[in-house]
Amino acid sequence: MNTHTIDPERMPLRQQLFVAGASCFAFTDSPAVIEALSRWRHPRSAQSGRFFDLCVSVDPSIKYHCDATPHFRGREHLVFATFGERARFVLDLRKRSVAGVVSQQTAEDCRFWNHLLLPIALGVLGTTMGLVPVHAACLDWNGKGLMIAGTSGAGKSTLAVALSQHGFSLISDDWTYVAQEDGGVIAYGISAPVKLLPDARTFFPELGRFRPAKSLNGETAFEVDAAGTFGSATRSQTQPRALVLLERTPRAGYEITPHSSEELKAFFENSVERLPDFMASWAVQRSATIRELAQKDCWLLRYGGPPQIAAHALRQLCEGM
Numbered sequence: 001m002n003t004h005t006i007d008p009e010r011m012p013l014r015q016q017l018f019v020a021g022a023s024c025f026a027f028t029d030s031p032a033v034i035e036a037l038s039r040w041r042h043p044r045s046a047q048s049g050r051f052f053d054l055c056v057s058v059d060p061s062i063k064y065h066c067d068a069t070p071h072f073r074g075r076e077h078l079v080f081a082t083f084g085e086r087a088r089f090v091l092d093l094r095k096r097s098v099a100g101v102v103s104q105q106t107a108e109d110c111r112f113w114n115h116l117l118l119p120i121a122l123g124v125l126g127t128t129m130g131l132v133p134v135h136a137a138c139l140d141w142n143g144k145g146l147m148i149a150g151t152s153g154a155g156k157s158t159l160a161v162a163l164s165q166h167g168f169s170l171i172s173d174d175w176t177y178v179a180q181e182d183g184g185v186i187a188y189g190i191s192a193p194v195k196l197l198p199d200a201r202t203f204f205p206e207l208g209r210f211r212p213a214k215s216l217n218g219e220t221a222f223e224v225d226a227a228g229t230f231g232s233a234t235r236s237q238t239q240p241r242a243l244v245l246l247e248r249t250p251r252a253g254y255e256i257t258p259h260s261s262e263e264l265k266a267f268f269e270n271s272v273e274r275l276p277d278f279m280a281s282w283a284v285q286r287s288a289t290i291r292e293l294a295q296k297d298c299w300l301l302r303y304g305g306p307p308q309i310a311a312h313a314l315r316q317l318c319e320g321m
Contacts, residue, residue, distance in 0.1 A: 006099045008055045016042040020122055020177040020188040021237065022050040022131055030058040032107040039114065050129040050179065052121065053097040062086060062103040070120065077278065079124050089117070091124045093279065098125070115192050122177055122190070127275065127282050131177045131188075132289045135271045138176040138187045138238065139168040141318040145187055145238035147176060147293075148301075149267060150246035155307065157194050159246065159314075161204065162307035164232035166315045170194075171235050173226070178240075178293055185293050188237045193223040203306050206230055241321050242297045244314065252305030254313050258298065265294035297321070 011027035017040035018024070026037060033056050063085045073080050079091040089100035098121050106112055126133045136149040137160040146168070148156050157173040164170040172189030179186055195215055200222065201207040206229050207222055215221045226232040243264055268290045275283045299317065303310040 006055050006057050006101070008053060011055060011057070017054075018042045018046040018048070019118055020131065020190050021048055021179050021186065022052060022122070022126075022129055023048050024052055024054050024121075026054045026056070028056040028058075030056065030104075030107045032104070033058070033102075033113070036108060036110045036113045039110075040118075050131055051096070052125050052129060053095070054121070055097065055099045056107070057101050058104055058107050059101045060104060062101065062106075070116070076276070081120065083112075083116075087112075087117075091121065093125060093128050096125055096128050114190070119175065119190060119192060123175065123273075126177055127273075127279070127286050130285060130289070131179050132286050133272070134176050134178055134268055134290070134293075135174070136176050136243075136268075137173045138171040138189055138240075139163050140171060140235050140238040141168050141315070141321075143238070144242070144318055144321050145171075145240035146242050146244065146314065146318060147187060147240050148244045148246050149264065149271075154246045155248055156246060157196055158200050158203065158307045159310055161194055161196065161200075161226065161230055161232070162311035163314060164226060164230060166308075166311045168315070168318075169233040169235040169238075170226050171238055178289055180289050180292060183239070185240055185289065185296075186237055187240050189235075191234055191236070194226045195219075196222045196224070198222070203308070204230065240293060240296050242299065242318065243294065244299045244301050247300065247302045249302050249304040252309070254301065254303035254310050256313055256317060257300050259300040261294045261296075261298050264298045265290055268294065 008027040011029055013028050013034050015026045015034050019040050071082050077093040081089040086106045087102040091098050123133050136147045137156040139146045150156050160173040173194040177188045198212045210222050212220045212222050227234055245259055
């Protein structure tokens, strides 16, 4: 079955979802897909002007392979994603839609939908509906949001887990989705597993019962549920009050100093995906959201040694906000 021929109106099953502050209208011919996405059923209290469509059909002829490494190619407003022989998807930026054909086994695989397909959909389509994906961890301290940015390998996930053991609620350890609401900027997460490099076992003995494995980007890492592994409290959203740019140093200890909002804004702008020319208006809106986010208190955190050192320092910082 070709993904271009899928007609949502002919799909017998429908479900409205609410994912990272966006409404998703799911259409499918598979009860297994509806069940796999059930954790995102749209609550009556949820309100959002952001939305996208997800249309999925099951093809019994597709062979299932456990390797779900995605491959992408783009053409104008379309992004094509394949996952070996287990699934094929087309993401349409103009229509804000995702259409795909999957195997029966993939339809039943909750991890595929919740930890792979939905984050990809939000990453590709987010900007088109006013939801800006930023490469940052996000936590909540008594209703106050803390976002931690940094280059790849700086230790955002490790520090996020340490903070979750110091009374913070974990929203995201990697990608956070930011939107402008009536009450200000809101940061959303999707409770994906935290990814920790093998040396994290030195700081977290809870990892002793797990083995690191190859992750989506090819790195060998632990990918674990934070609540089940560390007893971390989790939340789906918060209102950012402080932004921290993280840098690692070879010497043990920490230093927290005020940081330039303009520099942090430039960091986020440089880390987001480049948009095609036809998305110029969306790029302007994205920059406005990033600029609003960067107006929060900004700090530079340099630290070395165990992440618990930095977590203690950031807790003191948040207690003073």
